[in-house]
Amino acid sequence: QAREFRLGILTPNGHPWNKAALKVGDMLKAETNGRLSLTVFHSGQLGNEAAMLQQMQSGALDMGWIMAAELGSRVPAIAAITAPYVVDSTPKIAKLVRHPVAMKLFDVLPRETGTVGLAWGITGMRAIFSARDISSLADIRGMKLRINATPVYRDFYQALGAAPTPIPTPAVFDAMTNGQVDGLEADLEFSWNQRFDKVSKVILQMNAVFMPMIALVSGRVWQTVPAGDRELITKTVKTALDAQIDELALNEPKLIEQFRAAPITIRTANVADAQAVIQDFDKIWLPKAPVLADLRKAGASL
Amino acid sequence: MITTTAFMIIMLVGVPIGLCLCIAGMVYIMASGNPLLFQSFPLQLFGGVDSYGLIAIPLFILIGEIMNGGGITRRIVDMAMAFVGQLRGGLAYVNILANMFVSSILGSATAQVAIMAQIMVPEMEKKGYDKTFAAGLTAYGGMLGPIIPPSVMFVVYSVLAQVSVSDMLIAGIVPGVVLTVMFCVVIALMGYVYNYPRAEPMTVRQRISTILGACPTLLIPIVIVGSILGGLANATESAAVGTVAAALIGRYWTKEFSFSRLPEMMLRAGIYSAVVLFLVAAAAVFSWVLIFGKVPQEAAAWIQSVAKDPVSFMLLVNVILLVIGTVIDGIPGLIMTVPILLPIATEVYGIDPRQFGVVVVVNLVLGLLSPPVGLCFFVAAAVTGAKPGKMFLVTLPFFGISCVLLVLLSLYPFLSLALLK
Amino acid sequence: MIDQAITSAPVIAPYRVITGASNRLLAVERLAIMGLMFLLTGLILVNVVTRYTGFPIYWIDESAVYSVVWLTFIGASAMTRLRLDFSVTMLTERLPPGPMKIAKVISTGAVVAFGLALAAMCWLWMDPVGIARAGFDAREFAGDSFNFLYTERTQTLNWPTWVLYLILPIFAVSMTIHGAANILEDLELVPKAALPGFRLSDIDAVN
Ligand code: NA
Numbered sequence: 001q002a003r004e005f006r007l008g009i010l011t012p013n014g015h016p017w018n019k020a021a022l023k024v025g026d027m028l029k030a031e032t033n034g035r036l037s038l039t040v041f042h043s044g045q046l047g048n049e050a051a052m053l054q055q056m057q058s059g060a061l062d063m064g065w066i067m068a069a070e071l072g073s074r075v076p077a078i079a080a081i082t083a084p085y086v087v088d089s090t091p092k093i094a095k096l097v098r099h100p101v102a103m104k105l106f107d108v109l110p111r112e113t114g115t116v117g118l119a120w121g122i123t124g125m126r127a128i129f130s131a132r133d134i135s136s137l138a139d140i141r142g143m144k145l146r147i148n149a150t151p152v153y154r155d156f157y158q159a160l161g162a163a164p165t166p167i168p169t170p171a172v173f174d175a176m177t178n179g180q181v182d183g184l185e186a187d188l189e190f191s192w193n194q195r196f197d198k199v200s201k202v203i204l205q206m207n208a209v210f211m212p213m214i215a216l217v218s219g220r221v222w223q224t225v226p227a228g229d230r231e232l233i234t235k236t237v238k239t240a241l242d243a244q245i246d247e248l249a250l251n252e253p254k255l256i257e258q259f260r261a262a263p264i265t266i267r268t269a270n271v272a273d274a275q276a277v278i279q280d281f282d283k284i285w286l287p288k289a290p291v292l293a294d295l296r297k298a299g300a301s302l
Numbered sequence: 303m304i305t306t307t308a309f310m311i312i313m314l315v316g317v318p319i320g321l322c323l324c325i326a327g328m329v330y331i332m333a334s335g336n337p338l339l340f341q342s343f344p345l346q347l348f349g350g351v352d353s354y355g356l357i358a359i360p361l362f363i364l365i366g367e368i369m370n371g372g373g374i375t376r377r378i379v380d381m382a383m384a385f386v387g388q389l390r391g392g393l394a395y396v397n398i399l400a401n402m403f404v405s406s407i408l409g410s411a412t413a414q415v416a417i418m419a420q421i422m423v424p425e426m427e428k429k430g431y432d433k434t435f436a437a438g439l440t441a442y443g444g445m446l447g448p449i450i451p452p453s454v455m456f457v458v459y460s461v462l463a464q465v466s467v468s469d470m471l472i473a474g475i476v477p478g479v480v481l482t483v484m485f486c487v488v489i490a491l492m493g494y495v496y497n498y499p500r501a502e503p504m505t506v507r508q509r510i511s512t513i514l515g516a517c518p519t520l521l522i523p524i525v526i527v528g529s530i531l532g533g534l535a536n537a538t539e540s541a542a543v544g545t546v547a548a549a550l551i552g553r554y555w556t557k558e559f560s561f562s563r564l565p566e567m568m569l570r571a572g573i574y575s576a577v578v579l580f581l582v583a584a585a586a587v588f589s590w591v592l593i594f595g596k597v598p599q600e601a602a603a604w605i606q607s608v609a610k611d612p613v614s615f616m617l618l619v620n621v622i623l624l625v626i627g628t629v630i631d632g633i634p635g636l637i638m639t640v641p642i643l644l645p646i647a648t649e650v651y652g653i654d655p656r657q658f659g660v661v662v663v664v665n666l667v668l669g670l671l672s673p674p675v676g677l678c679f680f681v682a683a684a685v686t687g688a689k690p691g692k693m694f695l696v697t698l699p700f701f702g703i704s705c706v707l708l709v710l711l712s713l714y715p716f717l718s719l720a721l722l723k
Numbered sequence: 724m725i726d727q728a729i730t731s732a733p734v735i736a737p738y739r740v741i742t743g744a745s746n747r748l749l750a751v752e753r754l755a756i757m758g759l760m761f762l763l764t765g766l767i768l769v770n771v772v773t774r775y776t777g778f779p780i781y782w783i784d785e786s787a788v789y790s791v792v793w794l795t796f797i798g799a800s801a802m803t804r805l806r807l808d809f810s811v812t813m814l815t816e817r818l819p820p821g822p823m824k825i826a827k828v829i830s831t832g833a834v835v836a837f838g839l840a841l842a843a844m845c846w847l848w849m850d851p852v853g854i855a856r857a858g859f860d861a862r863e864f865a866g867d868s869f870n871f872l873y874t875e876r877t878q879t880l881n882w883p884t885w886v887l888y889l890i891l892p893i894f895a896v897s898m899t900i901h902g903a904a905n906i907l908e909d910l911e912l913v914p915k916a917a918l919p920g921f922r923l924s925d926i927d928a929v930n
């Protein structure tokens with residue numbers, strides 16, 4: 001019978017994830033002659049990610065595309081995929097999230113969050129935008145660095161010797177302009193939209209961490225969907241997000257060209273310098289999320 | 303339909319507005335047959351105020367309390383008086399000019415009204431103005447708060463629309479100045495019709511000494527702006543730095559402030575903030591329920607089918623926002639409408655997102671001054687005891703001129719974009 | 724007169740319980756509002772100083788946000804008792820005294836009704852019986868009920884979120900008590916309380 005799904009997402013309309021979500025809706029409609037449809041609620045209109053999860057758990061909301069930061073604060077195994085140097089380039093992120101080890105992380109979701117994971121979506125590798133002239137990981141020591149407030153990132157940047165400083169997203173540009181922080185870390189696409197290059201001297205590509213998201217379905221709702229439809233929805237979401245992943249990996253060189261055309265220096269940090277930091281980090285996180293070892297192995301094999 | 307009826311009835315019976323929004327939301331949940339939403343209701347109420355941007359409200363209100371308690375606002379008003387007090391309706395101009403000055407310190411309309419009403423309304427009443435008019439005028443002065451930078455609303459918009467924060471703040475400068483001038487024109491016209499009083503004449507010597515006496519109060523905006531530019535604080539935190547500056551100036555320069563009165567000021571600022579913040583929470587719940595029921599989405603589809611070109615689209619958006627703004631205004635109004643209207647504006651009609659932002663923000667700020675839910679009037683009422691409904695009626699010309707500004711902003715993009723590269 | 728006072732005394736006693744509870748609650752709320760305002764200002768100033776000197780404290784922003792949330796609901800409860808909440812009076816103020824009193828009782832009744840409804844919604848959401856039945860084992864409870872409330876923690880403070888959410892049931896209960904006290908006043912069953920400690924300029928004149 002006809003059914004309409006609701007999908008909540010935090011990013012604004014126009015973000016690659018949102019475009020993919022809209023595509024899922026179009027594909028479902030086309031495949032089923034309009035029997036299944038999907039409404040996308042952009043920009044956290046249904047509340048922040050915690051609120052969307054709660055609505056999925058009660059069964060009020062059907063789907064939510066939730067970032068690994070929010071899920072990682074509940075499920076350490078999910079946080080593990082955001083650990084530093086699991087992979088060292090954006091094309092490898094694209095491979096990692098489709099690797100069986102990454103897909104296996106979904107197994108704990110029903111028990112730990114009441115939701116079912118269908119597929120990963122990604123953003124590119126995060127870089128440091130610095131107001132000072134920096135060229136290596138060692139230069140990060142002592143920097144007041146605005147970071148995404150998630151425990152993995154805090155531990156990583158602390159291990160690098162930075163002073164992690166949470167600043168609310170809307171205030172970041174001004175915080176850089178006025179020197180409340182010496183730098184910030186973000187993915188390149190978001191940084192281009194916010195034009196962080198205009199308030200920075202150097203972009204340091206660390207190729208260390210990235211922030212993916214998981215396309216989730218409410219566990220309660222999933223039980224009420226016929227098996228054939230479940231298969232169709234899973235396939236459709238995978239197709240749309242596969243395309244998102246490939247496109248993002250393909251676009252990264254173009255994005256870097258855009259930054260090169262701007263008056264800002266782009267440098268790449270030497271991954272070999274990071275061994276001690278990785279060890280410090282794993283001392284904290286391996287006991288919490290043993291799956292991190294498997295992820296590192298998988299990442300190295302790509 | 304049931305929701306609208308229920309809302310109208312309980313509102314007219316005199317149920318507090320915040321509760322009207324909550325109860326209407328519950329009625330809508332019941333009518334839509336999705337009782338699971340009741341379980342999420344408390345969390346949405348919580349989430350409505352779980353936002354860093356809102357911290358600014360109690361801090362800005364506290365700054366106002368301390369500025370008033372330390373005789374600082376009084377000196378700002380005196381200074382404006384020394385400049386324009388001699389004109390017919392002098393104190394009305396003083397009100398708007400002092401508001402424009404304070405707008406460059408504060409980022410929230412309600413906080414600004416709370417501050418300015420305490421000082422301007424008794425003063426204007428003393429000089430023979432109608433209290434309701436004085437309170438209403440101050441409420442319109444508060445409109446300048448979120449239009450002239452700093453502005454909490456432009457910050458929220460820039461997040462929703464993914465445009466640069468500094469672009470949005472700069473885009474507000476010209477509309478803010480234009481609105482100030484327009485308000486002054488209205489005062490001039492009304493001044494002749496209602497024969498507004500002039501202030502007592504001042505000698506040049508008196509004027510100079512008044513202006514000099516007020517000079518140290520200029521330290522507060524300097525400290526606030528300085529703490530931002532110097533990398534000490536962000537826009538929100540600068541309010542806390544400003545409270546320290548205001549307390550020190552009040553204690554050691556004007557000598558009217560004493561620290562023993564601080565708890566009482568904290569209490570007042572806390573209560574005023576809660577009055578505003580609870581409405582924000584209630585509006586958030588209400589708009590969440592409507593969004594879940596796809597009411598805004600359906601409206602957007604309808605707009606697209608009606609508006610054939612950018613101009614008619616912008617005008618239609620203005621009308622719709624004014625209607626929505628009667629009940630849901632300010633930040634909750636932005637959260638509810640921008641994600642739905644902005645993609646249509648930019649993709650279908652090719653409108654600059656920054657111009658669109660200025661129009662939407664100014665419109666929803668004007669919503670703070672439209673009945674039945676008009677936060678600025680409510681705050682002015684809470685502080686002065688004047689009646690919100692009457693306030694709206696006696697200041698109708700200001701509402702009219704604000705609508706004219708909206709039309710101008712919709713028709714002429716350069717008003718918003720002139721200062722941007 | 725005296726007879727009347729004596730005979731009506733036992734009837735009045737339960738009313739006294741309600742107004743007494745409401746007034747004591749208000750005294751606590753008054754201190755809490757002051758305390759939260761001091762806390763908020765202090766947190767922000769400490770944040771400014773520590774970040775400027777290069778030792779930013781990671782959890783301050785989050786603490787400040789939650790202080791404001793608690794301030795909102797505690798303040799909203801207090802303003803219910805103080806009758807500072809905004810309402811539309813353009814119709815009611817034109818009514819004759821009789822209907823006016825009825826409208827007043829209805830609107831105060833709505834406060835109580837909403838307080839009770841919110842308490843019920845909090846009960847559904849927080850499911851105290853369910854968590855107790857699961858032996859206060861949050862994971863087991865979540866597995867059975869799909870309610871993960873008790874397993875969540877905040878981003879930077881790392882507190883259990885349910886502790887912070889407690890303000891909602893507290894708000895529901897305190898608003899109900901304040902609303903009940905207001906109804907008793909509206910029905911003229913008890914005299915209007917003076918509510919000392921809240922001198923908010925002319926604010927008492929509103930509504
Ligand atoms: Na302002």
Ligand code: NA
Binds near residue numbers: 670676
């Ligand atoms: Na309004």
